[in-house]
Amino acid sequence: GQQVMQIPQYQHVQEGEDFTTYCNSSTTLSNIQWYKQRPGGHPVFLIQLVKSGEVKKQKRLTFQFGEAKKNSSLHITATQTTDVGTYFCAGQGGGSQGNLIFGKGTKLSVKP
């Protein structure tokens, strides 16, 4: 079945450093979504990428979708303590009607 791998599992950075998490699917995706889960909270939707090679930005966050629609990345520039949490990618295979399979997430800690 569809699998979504995500690395690294953990990332510890100094405030102000950059951070990147990578996601790779075993199958071609219809779209990929990114979520953030704060400690003690539930996952919250950040963004969806649909087109091959798509790049989207949200302030200091940059999201990319690979040309083959099988991999994606999230890059945070100049991390802040408010960025702390676990970032999950989620691949959807069957169009907007398909199942949503999550990667294992990357837990980001930021040292002030």
Added chain:
Amino acid sequence: GAGVSQSPSNKVTEKGKDVELRCDPISGHTALYWYRQSLGQGLEFLIYFQGNSAPDKSGLPSDRFSAERTGGSVSTLTIQRTQQEDSAVYLCASSLVDRAHFGSGTRLTVV
């Protein structure tokens, strides 16, 4: 409703007992997902409902787990003969087109 509602928020049960977890999705959302999250771990897919289609049950870990979705709305996840390894947070999410909206989860503790 305003968001996805799950009940109970916390459940402590004795090993061997059955439990039912409830999810009220956002009104009109056709897709409903159940995931399990152990402490500090990722989201383990359990089951997916989409409209009137047959559910995708491929993530259910054993036949002790089952789920229903009545009338295309409320869903119940049932765990029979609970085991200690079933202890986790069970998250429900619903969606219409793209983004999944998560409930706050049910924390299940099997003692």
